[in-house]
Amino acid sequence: MHILVLNFNGIGLREIPINGVGSIWYISVGHDSKIYVADAAGDLFSVEDETGKLKQFTSPVNRCSLGKIVMDTSGNMYSPDRDSNCVCKLSSDLKLNKTITDSNFNEIYAICFNKNCSKLFVANNRGKSIIVFNCT
DSSP, X not given: OEEEEEOTTSOXXXXXXXXXXOSEEEEEEOTTXXXXXXXXXXXXXXXXXXXXXXXXXXXXXXXXXXXXXXXXXXXXXXXXXXXXXXXXXXXXXXXXXXXXOOTTXXXXXXXXXXXXXXXXXEEETTTTEEEEEEOO
């Protein structure tokens, strides 16, 4: 597995090897310019440098089955845990900071922030409802 970096003309600039990651389902670039990937198994990794060195997120409680990755203005990452019906808040060093739960959470499909990260939107119940959290 590798990340191929191209310019806008499709010409390859560099290749970053990322061994140990399954099929990538979600990818995001953090405020720290690191690349974050979540694989099909729900594992989250940060690509630490151009050599492809990986750091894997491991939960101190249960392994989260993570989905889409979004980031706030402080560099914290948020990802829905598909198995536990919650949103995991991870610090920039990939440690579980907080678990956001709601009695209405059921089959979370997607999450996103508004422009200034003051609201977190959670697509719930297979996308049939949206729950909004005020983050200020």
